[in-house]
Amino acid sequence: MASKSKMDGSIGAKNKQKILAAAEKAFATYGFKGTSVQQIADEAELPKTNILYYFKSKQGLYVAMLQDIMSLWNSRFDQVTEDDDPAQSLADYIADKMTMSRTHPQASKIFAMEVLNGAPYLNKFFSNEHVAWMEGRVAILNSWIAQGRMTVVDPLYLLFHIWACTQHYADFSAQITSLRGKTMKRADFDEATRQLVQLILSGCGLTVPEKYLESAK
Amino acid sequence: MASKSKMDGSIGAKNKQKILAAAEKAFATYGFKGTSVQQIADEAELPKTNILYYFKSKQGLYVAMLQDIMSLWNSRFDQVTEDDDPAQSLADYIADKMTMSRTHPQASKIFAMEVLNGAPYLNKFFSNEHVAWMEGRVAILNSWIAQGRMTVVDPLYLLFHIWACTQHYADFSAQITSLRGKTMKRADFDEATRQLVQLILSGCGLTVPEKYLESAK
DNA sequence: CAAAAAAATGACTAAGTGGTCAGGAAATTG
DNA sequence: CAATTTCCTGACCACTTAGTCATTTTTTTG
Numbered sequence: 074m075a076s077k078s079k080m081d082g083s084i085g086a087k088n089k090q091k092i093l094a095a096a097e098k099a100f101a102t103y104g105f106k107g108t109s110v111q112q113i114a115d116e117a118e119l120p121k122t123n124i125l126y127y128f129k130s131k132q133g134l135y136v137a138m139l140q141d142i143m144s145l146w147n148s149r150f151d152q153v154t155e156d157d158d159p160a161q162s163l164a165d166y167i168a169d170k171m172t173m174s175r176t177h178p179q180a181s182k183i184f185a186m187e188v189l190n191g192a193p194y195l196n197k198f199f200s201n202e203h204v205a206w207m208e209g210r211v212a213i214l215n216s217w218i219a220q221g222r223m224t225v226v227d228p229l230y231l232l233f234h235i236w237a238c239t240q241h242y243a244d245f246s247a248q249i250t251s252l253r254g255k256t257m258k259r260a261d262f263d264e265a266t267r268q269l270v271q272l273i274l275s276g277c278g279l280t281v282p283e284k285y286l287e288s289a290k
Numbered sequence: 291m292a293s294k295s296k297m298d299g300s301i302g303a304k305n306k307q308k309i310l311a312a313a314e315k316a317f318a319t320y321g322f323k324g325t326s327v328q329q330i331a332d333e334a335e336l337p338k339t340n341i342l343y344y345f346k347s348k349q350g351l352y353v354a355m356l357q358d359i360m361s362l363w364n365s366r367f368d369q370v371t372e373d374d375d376p377a378q379s380l381a382d383y384i385a386d387k388m389t390m391s392r393t394h395p396q397a398s399k400i401f402a403m404e405v406l407n408g409a410p411y412l413n414k415f416f417s418n419e420h421v422a423w424m425e426g427r428v429a430i431l432n433s434w435i436a437q438g439r440m441t442v443v444d445p446l447y448l449l450f451h452i453w454a455c456t457q458h459y460a461d462f463s464a465q466i467t468s469l470r471g472k473t474m475k476r477a478d479f480d481e482a483t484r485q486l487v488q489l490i491l492s493g494c495g496l497t498v499p500e501k502y503l504e505s506a507k
Numbered sequence: 508c509a510a511a512a513a514a515a516t517g518a519c520t521a522a523g524t525g526g527t528c529a530g531g532a533a534a535t536t537g
Numbered sequence: 538c539a540a541t542t543t544c545c546t547g548a549c550c551a552c553t554t555a556g557t558c559a560t561t562t563t564t565t566t567g
Contacts, residue, residue, distance in 0.1 A: 084514075084564080104407065106324035109554065122516050122556090131555065182406050185461070189399050189406075190321070192464040199468035207469050224492070230485040233466065237458035238451045244402070247409040249450065251416035252424050268447040275441070276493035301534085301544075327525065339526095339546055348525065 089127050091117050096138045101179035104186055105135055139187065139194055142180040145173065151206070155216040159223045160279040163235075164270045168285075170239035171266040175259070181243035207232070224278035231277070238269050306344050308334050313355045318396035321403055322352055356404065356411055359397040362390065368423070372433040376440045377496040380452075381487045385502075387456035388483045392476070398460035424449070441495035448494070455486050 095117035099108040110131050114121040128134035150166035174181055187195055207229070214228035242249065242257065242265060250256050257265070270285040312334035316325040327348050331338040345351035367383035391398055404412055424446075431445035459466065459474065459482060467473050474482070487502040 088514090102407070104321055104323060104403075106321060107407075110556085111554080120516055123514080125556065126514070126516090129556095185406060186321075186403070188462050188465050189402060190319070190324075190464075192468070196464075196468060199465060204469060204471075226489065227481070227485050229470070230482055231489070233458060233462075233482075234455045234486060234489060237454040237462070241450060241454035245405050245450075245454070247407075247413075248405050248416060251409070251413060252421060253446070254421075264444070265447055265450075268444050269451060272443065272448070272451060272490065272493035274493075275495070276489035276491075278492070305544090326523080328523090337546055340544085342526065343545070346526095 085127065088117075088119065088123070092119070092124055092127060092134065093138050093141055096134050097142070097179050097183065100135065100138065100186075101182045110134075136194055139183070142183055143195075143198060145177055145180055148173075150210070153210075153213060155213050155220075159214075159217045159277075160274055161282055163277070163279065164274060164282050164285050167235055167239060167270050167273060168266050170235065171242065171262060171269070174239055174241075174243035175257075175262045178243035178246060181240050185240065185244045224276075226277055231273075235273060238273075302344065305336065305340070309336070309341055309344060309351065310355050310358055313351050314359070314396050314400065317352065317355065317403075318399045322407075327351075353411055356400070359400055360412075360415060362394060362397055365390075367427070370427075370430060372430050372437075376431075376434045376494075377491055378499055380494070380496065381491060381499050381502050384452055384456060384487050384490060385483050387452065388459065388479060388486070391456055391458075391460035392474075392479045395460035395463060398457050402457065402461045441493075443494055448490075452490060455490075 092113065095113050096108075099113050099116055102108075103112070110124055111121050113134070114124050117124070124134065128137060148166060148169040150162065150169065153162045153166075187193075192199060210232065211228040214223075214231065217223050218225055218228075242262065246257065253261075267285050267287055271281050274281045274285075309330065312330050313325075316330050316333055319325075320329070327341055328338050330351070331341050334341070341351065345354060365383060365386040367379065367386065370379045370383075404410075409416060427449065428445040431440075431448065434440050435442055435445075459479065463474065470478075484502050484504055488498050491498050491502075
């Protein structure tokens with residue numbers, strides 16, 4: 074059959090995944106410049122030349138890994154409409170983002186480093202999909218405000234603040250761990266989520282859904 | 291006379307300052323690993339060897355610069371007591387931190403990178419002064435809560451959220467600029483400060499001081 | 508099973524890095 | 538003004554790094 078010659082390559086696809094995972098771990102820990110291809114190779118348990126065989130260059134691997142990561146940035150909030158409940162929608166969005174920080178802290182850190190350095194490889198993404206997404210969400214929030222369903226706030230800044238707080242738990246985990254004297258466990262994330270949902274929703278004049286009211290203390 | 295031999299050295303002190311400023315700019319832009327001593331030398335308009343003359347090593351320069359930066363972390367909030375007004379005190383703290391993000395974005399970025407990388411050079415600071423500072427502030431917030439002057443919130447998380455939001459404007463400026471289509475000017479920071487103060491204070495059941503209510507829109 | 512394609516890899520290279528060192532210039536000081 | 542200390546710098550070195558290349562091994566396929 075005239076199959077696409079290499080196709081998914083099975084073996085190649087598996088190695089690529091292994092390399093991407095190793096790269097994510099290494100880049101998150103040491104940054105782009107601080108990570109050598111050799112380190113990634115060790116982590117992936119493959120010879121260095123093999124890495125360069127699958128990805129043309131260190132930069133190529135980095136960009137591929139960034140794309141991989143950006144696909145995680147989706148959440149239920151993308152599908153929300155102006156007919157949905159503001160309190161429920163925002164609370165769930167915050168909870169989703171907190172879950173991301175707990176389950177994918179490496180991805181969050183890489184994203185943070187990239188933006189810190191001026192987002193050289195994300196500027197295209199920012200000025201396309203990201204701006205469009207933002208406009209859509211801002212429109213919905215403005216609609217909720219116009220309907221008098223929440224306090225008058227600038228939706229842009231509100232979203233900034235939600236991102237800032239949720240990502241903080243992944244990006245600044247070293248500081249948080251030091252100050253708490255212990256790492257954040259699942260239960261701690263749940264408590265932080267409740268605290269944040271209450272802060273933001275109250276700040277927007279919304280009633281906190283029962284689910285996010287304090288349970289165990 | 292038995293003067294302290296070198297003392298401030300005048301000439302040496304001036305060069306050290308020049309080098310520290312150049313290092314701050316370079317490290318903030320390219321990170322520790324991404325910055326070469328040569329780059330700092332170019333920025334400071336001094337030969338590379340001269341940098342190594344004043345600071346024993348690249349790492350030594352980095353640590354000196356970090357200390358320099360950490361001294362900026364002080365604010366009026368350090369002096370607040372339980373007799374002060376919660377709304378006013380918190381609003382001013384938020385405003386102070388926002389001003390820091392506007393006037394010293396490089397310092398904020400360097401701090402962020404350091405923490406992202408596990409805060410190897412700040413762990414000592416975190417577990418000493420920083421923990422003590424935190425305990426003091428938490429006690430005051432708890433006192434306000436006990437007095438019924440603000441909503442029951444966990445002070446620890448509240449402070450995390452204030453830091454997250456305020457620092458976000460420095461650390462993620464690339465993303466913010468892309469999404470807004472223009473950089474944050476002084477007036478934009480003032481508006482963001484108002485938005486944030488209203489969000490946090492409302493979220494804590496506090497009345498927003500008149501100063502932070504919307505003025506021009 | 509032979510031919511072709513894909514995968515693997517050891518040896519090497521060119522560029523850049525942090526840091527040393529010896530020698531000299533400038534400033535300070537008794 | 539001589540001596541001592543501080544300051545300055547070009548030449549150099551050991552080492553790391555990303556990436557190349559020629560060659561071999563493995564897998565796929567007609």
